[in-house]
Amino acid sequence: MLQEELKYVQEMLALGNTALFLDVYPLHRFYMVRGYEEMKECLAERRKIENDVIWPIAERVGFGIAQREILDTFAYIDQGEISDSVYEMARHEQLNILQPALYDVERFALLMRGTQAGDVISVVTGLFSGLPEEIQLTLASQCKAPDTKKVTFSRNPIADLANKDQRMEFVSRAAEQFDRLLKNPTTYDQLRASIIKIASGGGIE
Amino acid sequence: MRKWCLGLLFVVLAVLIVYLNRDSGEIGTIDLHIGKPYKDVLRDSTFPVKSETAMRATTPQVEDSTWITRPAIVKFDDPKHGFTLPPTKFGAIGYNRGKVTTFTTSPMLETLPFDQVIPLFNNLQEMLKDSGWTLEKIGSNALIKASSEAEKNALQLLLFKHAETVIFFIPHKYSLALTIKCYARCNERDVKTAKYLIDVSVGRDYSNR
Numbered sequence: 001m002l003q004e005e006l007k008y009v010q011e012m013l014a015l016g017n018t019a020l021f022l023d024v025y026p027l028h029r030f031y032m033v034r035g036y037e038e039m040k041e042c043l044a045e046r047r048k049i050e051n052d053v054i055w056p057i058a059e060r061v062g063f064g065i066a067q068r069e070i071l072d073t074f075a076y077i078d079q080g081e082i083s084d085s086v087y088e089m090a091r092h093e094q095l096n097i098l099q100p101a102l103y104d105v106e107r108f109a110l111l112m113r114g115t116q117a118g119d120v121i122s123v124v125t126g127l128f129s130g131l132p133e134e135i136q137l138t139l140a141s142q143c144k145a146p147d148t149k150k151v152t153f154s155r156n157p158i159a160d161l162a163n164k165d166q167r168m169e170f171v172s173r174a175a176e177q178f179d180r181l182l183k184n185p186t187t188y189d190q191l192r193a194s195i196i197k198i199a200s201g202g203g204i205e
Numbered sequence: 206m207r208k209w210c211l212g213l214l215f216v217v218l219a220v221l222i223v224y225l226n227r228d229s230g231e232i233g234t235i236d237l238h239i240g241k242p243y244k245d246v247l248r249d250s251t252f253p254v255k256s257e258t259a260m261r262a263t264t265p266q267v268e269d270s271t272w273i274t275r276p277a278i279v280k281f282d283d284p285k286h287g288f289t290l291p292p293t294k295f296g297a298i299g300y301n302r303g304k305v306t307t308f309t310t311s312p313m314l315e316t317l318p319f320d321q322v323i324p325l326f327n328n329l330q331e332m333l334k335d336s337g338w339t340l341e342k343i344g345s346n347a348l349i350k351a352s353s354e355a356e357k358n359a360l361q362l363l364l365f366k367h368a369e370t371v372i373f374f375i376p377h378k379y380s381l382a383l384t385i386k387c388y389a390r391c392n393e394r395d396v397k398t399a400k401y402l403i404d405v406s407v408g409r410d411y412s413n414r
Contacts (some may be wrong), residue, residue, distance in 0.1 A: 040411055044382065045344045050367040062368035062386040068307045068408025069299065071380070075411055084301050087261065091270055095297045095309055164272040164297070165259035172269060173262040 009111055016102045019057045020093055027070060036078040043070060057101040067096050083179065090171045094164060103164070232276045232292050238283045239379050239409055241305045243268050246298070252277045271298040279310055281407070286375050288336045290405060291325070309406040316388050316400035319361060323351045326385050326403055330371065338373040338381060341412060346372050349385065361396045380410040 031039055046064030055063040069092035076085035103109050181187040233252030247254050257273070260266040273296040280289045296310025313325065330348055340346055349369055351360045363369060368386035382404070389400040 036411075041343050044346060044370050044372050047367045047370060059392065060388075062384075065368050065384050065386065065404060065406075066370055066372070066382045067309050067404070067406040068380060068382060069309065069406070071411055072299075072307050072408050075409070087269060087301065088299060088306065091297060091299050091307070099295075164274065165257065165270070168259035168270055168272070169262060172259070176262050 005111060009108070012102055012105070012108050015056060016098050019055070019061070019097055019101055022054060022056075023063075023097055024089065024093065027074070031074050031077065036074055039074055040071065057097075060104070061097060061100045065096065067092060069096065083175075086175050087172070090168070090175065094167055094171065098167075099164060232278050234278045234280050235271070235273070235298065236280045236282045237298060237305050237308065238281055238287070239305055239307070239407060241282075243300050243303050243305070246271075246305065249282065267303070268300045270300065273297065273310065276314060279308065279312070283375075283379075286337050286379070288332050290329075307406070307408040309404065311402050311404055313403060316402055319357075319396050319399065319401060322385065322401040322403065323357065323360075326383075327351065329383060329403065329405070333373050333381065333383070338375060338379075341372040341374045341380065343372065343412075364401070365391060365394050365399075374410045374412060376410060376412065378410055380408050380412070382406040 027039075030042070034042075044066040046066065047062065048064075050058065050063040053063060069088050073085045073088040073092065076082070076088060103112070178191075181191055231251075234250055235246065235252045235254060236249035237246045243258075252273075254271050258271045259269050261269045273293060276292050276294050277296075278289065278292050279296070281287050290310065290312035292314055293310045293312050294314055296308065298308040299306045312329070313322075317325065326349065340348065349360065349371055351357050360369070364385065364387045368384050370382050370384040373381045373383065384404040384406070386402055386404070387399050388402040390398045393399065
């Protein structure tokens with residue numbers, strides 16, 4: 001039973017990650033190629049290509065809905081306010097994509113509520129060793145990163161990943177730590193190397 | 206004697222916990238508009254905004270977003286272009302530098318069948334027009350019409366393909382996306398069993414008009 005639950009959680013997390021990428025990457029690409037002025041004009045039209053794109057969560061989340069968080073994100077990027085844009089985009093991801101796609105699904109939410117207690121945690125870091133592990137985000141290409149390059153969800157045994165504002169605080173800590181790593185020349189170089197490794201299909205040590 | 210005292214203390218604490226967690230039955234309001242300072246949202250709202258607000262892990266900590274997970278009524282309190290949405294239990298308000306930047310919500314307490322969601326959607330379109338919001342002239346942006354049987358049938362078919370959105374704005378101030386989407390049992394393509402949601406998403410106006 002536990003194996004089944006682990007598999008289910010892993011599949012759901014993979015689905016969430018895929019959906020986020022499919023939503024966020026084309027937006028950034030469009031901005032990069034066409035700029036903000038055209039994005040303002042075209043954002044509301046994006047929904048019309050739902051049947052022409054890969055969108056694995058169509059049953060729960062409509063593709064390409066023009067929420068204002070997206071416009072705000074790219075307005076900040078356009079103004080060079082990158083840190084502000086990160087928060088606006090993170091909110092869009094949590095509210096408009098992940099919440100309806102994953103956390104409003106009762107079975108998944110129930111499993112994630114118990115996660116910090118140690119039942120289904122191993123799957124989050126991809127380890128089926130049976131040893132409970134905490135939820136953490138790794139800011140490098142390694143699955144097991146040193147302390148400076150990982151962010152722990154919570155030390156609280158009843159922390160709830162299905163809770164939106166607890167998740168947002170986790171995202172915030174990750175963003176701030178990532179920012180600090182980028183501002184330090186040594187860790188900047190290490191992160192850059194990690195990202196290049198991932199982009200070329202390598203990494204994930 | 207000591208056991209008796211502890212027992213009594215336990216009962217008193219249990220009653221106190223139940224009392225403090227009781228549901229007053231009243232739905233709190235969140236009074237906001239884009240650009241309104243967070244402290245003013247706190248002051249004007251009866252919803253427990255502070256306890257539902259996620260903070261950013263900065264030094265000092267600053268507010269990032271308020272998450273609606275229980276019934277609330279959002280009042281957009283601009284003096285000229287204000288409106289009140291029907292009760293919701295889903296949504297989030299974003300802040301940056303101490304002020305509201307965006308809010309997105311579904312102004313309904315549950316998903317609705319097509320014949321109930323359409324009057325609600327029409328009412329929201331009318332309410333915005335009455336409050337001075339106009340259609341932004343971008344792409345194929347237009348009001349969604351679903352009065353006649355033919356219009357309703359066409360909209361039903363469209364919503365099985367993708368969501369429909371109308372963009373309203375107040376030039377140089379606000380932008381609002383009003384969306385209607387099929388949310389549950391959409392694959393069956395049966396309007397009798399499908400359930401629908403409306404989204405309202407508000408932010409700043411970035412148009413050049």
